[in-house]
Amino acid sequence: MSRLASTLVTARDRYAKKLLVPYVTAGMVAGWPEMLQACFDAGADAVEVGIPFSDPMLDGPVIQEASRVALERGTTFQGVLDGIASAGLPGPVAVMTYANLFFHGGYTATADRLAAAGVDAAIIPDLPLDEAGDWRAAARLRGIETVLLAAPSTPDDRLALICDAAEGFVYSLGVMGVTGERASLAGSATVLAKRCKALTGKPVLVGVGVSTKEQAVEACSVADGVIVGSALVRRVASGAGASEVARFVGDIRSALDARQ
Amino acid sequence: MGRVASLPTTGRSLTEVEADAQAGTHRRAATGLKALVGSSAGDVMRSPDDRGRFGAFGGRYVPESLVPACHELELAFRCAWTDPAFHEEYRRTLASYGGRPTPVTECPRISRELGVRLLLKREDLVHGGSHKLNNVVGQALLAMRMGKSRLVAETGAGQHGVATATAAARFGLECTVYMGAVDQARQALNVFRMQLLGAEVRSVDAGSRTLKDAVNEALRDWVASVEDTHYCLGSVMGPHPYPWMVREFQRVLGEEAREQCRAILGGSDPDIVVACVGGGSNAAGTFAGFADTRARLVGVEAAGGAAMRNGSPGILHGMHSYLLQDADGQIEEARSISAGLDYPGIGPEHAYLASVGRAEYASACDEEVLEAFQLLSRLEGIIPALEPAHALAWVVREAGREIPHGSSVLVTLSGRGDKDVDQVRAALIAPPEAREDQPVPPRAATPEAGSRSAGREP
Numbered sequence: 001m002s003r004l005a006s007t008l009v010t011a012r013d014r015y016a017k018k019l020l021v022p023y024v025t026a027g028m029v030a031g032w033p034e035m036l037q038a039c040f041d042a043g044a045d046a047v048e049v050g051i052p053f054s055d056p057m058l059d060g061p062v063i064q065e066a067s068r069v070a071l072e073r074g075t076t077f078q079g080v081l082d083g084i085a086s087a088g089l090p091g092p093v094a095v096m097t098y099a100n101l102f103f104h105g106g107y108t109a110t111a112d113r114l115a116a117a118g119v120d121a122a123i124i125p126d127l128p129l130d131e132a133g134d135w136r137a138a139a140r141l142r143g144i145e146t147v148l149l150a151a152p153s154t155p156d157d158r159l160a161l162i163c164d165a166a167e168g169f170v171y172s173l174g175v176m177g178v179t180g181e182r183a184s185l186a187g188s189a190t191v192l193a194k195r196c197k198a199l200t201g202k203p204v205l206v207g208v209g210v211s212t213k214e215q216a217v218e219a220c221s222v223a224d225g226v227i228v229g230s231a232l233v234r235r236v237a238s239g240a241g242a243s244e245v246a247r248f249v250g251d252i253r254s255a256l257d258a259r260q
Numbered sequence: 261m262g263r264v265a266s267l268p269t270t271g272r273s274l275t276e277v278e279a280d281a282q283a284g285t286h287r288r289a290a291t292g293l294k295a296l297v298g299s300s301a302g303d304v305m306r307s308p309d310d311r312g313r314f315g316a317f318g319g320r321y322v323p324e325s326l327v328p329a330c331h332e333l334e335l336a337f338r339c340a341w342t343d344p345a346f347h348e349e350y351r352r353t354l355a356s357y358g359g360r361p362t363p364v365t366e367c368p369r370i371s372r373e374l375g376v377r378l379l380l381k382r383e384d385l386v387h388g389g390s391h392k393l394n395n396v397v398g399q400a401l402l403a404m405r406m407g408k409s410r411l412v413a414e415t416g417a418g419q420h421g422v423a424t425a426t427a428a429a430r431f432g433l434e435c436t437v438y439m440g441a442v443d444q445a446r447q448a449l450n451v452f453r454m455q456l457l458g459a460e461v462r463s464v465d466a467g468s469r470t471l472k473d474a475v476n477e478a479l480r481d482w483v484a485s486v487e488d489t490h491y492c493l494g495s496v497m498g499p500h501p502y503p504w505m506v507r508e509f510q511r512v513l514g515e516e517a518r519e520q521c522r523a524i525l526g527g528s529d530p531d532i533v534v535a536c537v538g539g540g541s542n543a544a545g546t547f548a549g550f551a552d553t554r555a556r557l558v559g560v561e562a563a564g565g566a567a568m569r570n571g572s573p574g575i576l577h578g579m580h581s582y583l584l585q586d587a588d589g590q591i592e593e594a595r596s597i598s599a600g601l602d603y604p605g606i607g608p609e610h611a612y613l614a615s616v617g618r619a620e621y622a623s624a625c626d627e628e629v630l631e632a633f634q635l636l637s638r639l640e641g642i643i644p645a646l647e648p649a650h651a652l653a654w655v656v657r658e659a660g661r662e663i664p665h666g667s668s669v670l671v672t673l674s675g676r677g678d679k680d681v682d683q684v685r686a687a688l689i690a691p692p693e694a695r696e697d698q699p700v701p702p703r704a705a706t707p708e709a710g711s712r713s714a715g716r717e718p
Contacts, residue, residue, distance in 0.1 A: 055577075100575040100589045101588065126323055128327050130320065131320060131321050150324060151323070158327075162324070173325060176487075
């Protein structure tokens, strides 16, 4: 078991914790690596780092805009990896980006670069199970885990394959839709998390449409944890610094720890 | 990744391909042709393999949320396309509503000027003004078979948006069309046409605000609406089964053209078959009709969006194909006078046809396109859309060079130019910097004067 999976499983099983994974788009502001550190300081179990791509088709307006700004600021693939490497983070890091950046760099070379930067896992939304074989083979050789997405629309037989192949954790999509904040947690979020939990002992985390501590607690009535992205990115985009990021993440952490 | 995998890996598909190949053999035998196009002649433009690949290209690179919808669509298409009742309704609609078959028109005056025999497949005469109706009628009928009540579509020049809105009105489906803000500005009339037809047109302000961003936005809509919505994709691109399905729905134009050309050319096929390529749907439909002939197949891209000539392999919008991208793999913006060809990728089957040498891909620049646009208008009384004006521009440029004198050349005239007249008028009033030393007086905007100022003199 690699570092992401072992860290999450240990936190869940030994410390009976619900898992919290904040997401930040790399390069959207100059101090983004400090934001990651602030997330860990506030009790994150791992962080997800978005590597900006020109055409983020699974992302809603907030992360689209953050990606655009990051690219406009001159953010590059290697620049993001350098930022991660030099941040010296205390916990696991998963990068999230779209398939073309990995394909263009070559799967083996990309896995090498991620490993060299200390990245533990990759989340590639437009690389579904059926297309992920070549990448997964290259990644496994370098100890990079590939997190797979499960969707509310995924039929049972396919969900079993995804849960079986997932590494690190199962990314259980909270809603049929793109990333972004929602007024309430969609009913589909806990339904899918429950289906995943019935199929695997791997950590099941709900992401997309989890934007408040209340929604995080609700998702964790079934799931092992949550990923919080747009709500955090929106705060950073409107000027929040590392301390405000820490406060936002810390609030969710406390709410998850306080749940019955 | 291997460049060419001409045989699929499973039994079912193999059988299919063998049947296809036999049918192809019969066709070739009937016309007395040997396999003149390389070892892959029997395979080109057949079904993709089970993973939706044409050789190394294609696939289904979509978020998990959309994978089941793609499976559902593939199954529905396979069933429909082997169902005679579906074919009957599709053909009947295209005939009685769409105006098919469209003619092939000889162009004696322009032929004399160029020294080649030019034939045009007249998709500009299809209802709505372009070949796009062939595809949307097929997809709308399919959507209804799947029980979907809403169509969502992307559009560049507005041709596919207008066609989708047309089919939606005809069949009583709800319709939302995404269009880049830049394209909305240059194709304002088409926005109004779509609205007249009852569609909601949503402006896309992200990225380059053109076709590629409209595709992103349509995909985002579909992720959230897939239960009751069919994504009516307009070209031979996107995830499997779209590149294959859209080509099959456009095949009708190529098959008609082959028979019509044989009637005109005394049983022969044209020496060269030319079509413009953005995503590449009219070219795919055209080439499908001629893949097993000896005709040379040429796709013409916009010089500012020439993914095949200037791009490299990558993954975008659900497919593995050629893309314009920078050193990091970020997608670059295409730039062309034609909103319909303003796309940084190309359909995966075109990438495959290029890789096995069955088709070649050239490009034409905006200047050449404006010249060809005027030439066809003036000499044949046909105002082409800017998109097929690229195909014409290549013929005009290469006649007597790449195209030997006396060759017969079929160009698919994929759409009519009404939508572009205003933009061409503006371009001729304020020509590009290259012509700054010869200011064109405002009255050059009249078609006559405009054509004289930029057209090729005989």
